[in-house]
Amino acid sequence: MPEEEKKPKKLVPKKYPMPEQDPKERIHNFNEVPMGQDAQTAIAEAQRCLQCKRGPNRKVCMDGCPVEIEIPAFIKKVQEGDFAEAIKIIRQKQNLPAVCGRVCPYENQCEGFCIVGKKNEPVGIGRLERFLADWERNQPLQGKIDVPPPTGKKVAVVGGGPAGLTVAGDLAKLGHKVTVFEALQYCGGVLVYGIPEFRLPKAIVYSEVDYIKRSGVEILNDYVIGKLDTVDELLKDYDAVFVGTGAGLPDWTNLPGENLNGIMSANEFLTRVNLMKAFKFPDYDTPVRVGERVVTIGGGNVAMDCARTSLRLGCKESVILYRRSDAELPARREEVHHAQQEGVRFELLAAPVKFIADDCGNVKQVEAIRMQLGEPDASGRRRPIKIEGSNFLIDAQTVLIAIGQSPNPLVPMTTPDLKTTKEGTIAVDEAGRTSKKGVFAGGDIASGAATVILAMGDGKRAARAMHKYLTEDSSWPAPEVFEKLSCEM
């Protein structure tokens, strides 16, 4: 072998950049911010991968992926320029690659385990996943997806968010007849009603849902379980039920003045913008008037989405009010960075005390107080402590409350023997089984508000357990197991 061929390739220390819309322009539109990579860049990025082997004492990228994608195998195919084979490998485990390539917190998941990332920037696994899903979407549309012969078993999935869609896609691939019951007019859950268009275009979610439909899944929209039918009624027609109804119940501050005009939950605000297309007023008849100043309370992804959406709706100043410091902001770093680039003002180490009205009952100011950090609390983060006498005022015509969401209570309320925890989540064992035989649950309704990929990981585990339940072993844990689980959590 010639000497130069034996030399190891020099590692490119940084990820290849992804072009983005200029912040000055993008705050005037709802188009996607990162614009994707071309084939040449994707191949160059893939060549940064060392094709590491997993070992009992060696964790690699795959150990950080909750849906168990064979990451080195798909990256190898990208290195070879075989994109069709690469996306096939991803699709074996992952039902929503175009979504996860955009919103998965990969910095803490797969990329957090990447060996290259120990000394350099990790391989851009999320970007490669996005590239492949986008490449696939631009190929001529394939027809029905091949599935095995029908098993004769029927499954009902309640809720068409990432958890429910994962269960539906995985069970359809195993030959079961799956029907998804979705309360809203579109499937996708938070992916359609919560995450804004500039982070995740809705057309992409619809195309992923279409892929799942092409594997034979039936989707019934505008179908609220707990109103039209109950889980008990579903069990008469279906062999098993999966509940993936999410955590869509907004948490409130309960501070004085919270019911003033102009104060709303992040959920209501984002739903009006995303689902009812408030940003396309007057083409759509549901405007959201935000005024000149918007204050968003909270520091997670939801808060960043509210603050950035407000700018795009035309406010002059968008402020994030968060009670801890920059280091504790729970939002993804990329989202914080994008918000900062767009001019969102971060009022950190500050918490609201009350909301102040004008003469007509509209909010006009938020009274806030400065905080300092004390010892770590139960969450492991340092506890914010008020600095007495440090109160100050911020003008606001709109206040958005983005401090968290709780589990949707309708299904637990209408299914009497479904055990819940004190937080209102459905109690499940490690396989996603609930206290009711034949009923499984996962995603935010079981874990509390979390992430897309963790909801999908739950869905994957539950689908595996449901397949086993439907085909080989229909035994069920004793009631005491769930009694204990509901008390522990």
Ligand code: FAD
């Ligand atoms: P959901 O996505 O909530 O879906 C539940 C579905 O069930 C919904 O479609 C709902 O309409 C339906 N449903 C509810 N009740 C019923 C009923 N009774 N009958 C029938 N259907 C019902 N995570 C990330 O990983 N990255 C991000 O960048 C990110 N950003 C976010 C931004 C926002 C604004 C929000 C709100 C969340 C964000 N998350 C993010 C969190 C993530 O979206 C959720 O963890 C994930 O969607 C949970 O999936 P799920 O399937 O459990 O529930």
Ligand code: SF4
């Ligand atoms: Fe990484 Fe998320 Fe893709 Fe898994 S799904 S490989 S964790 S980006």
Ligand code: SF4
């Ligand atoms: Fe490639 Fe990183 Fe995975 Fe190693 S850990 S195989 S370098 S992506």
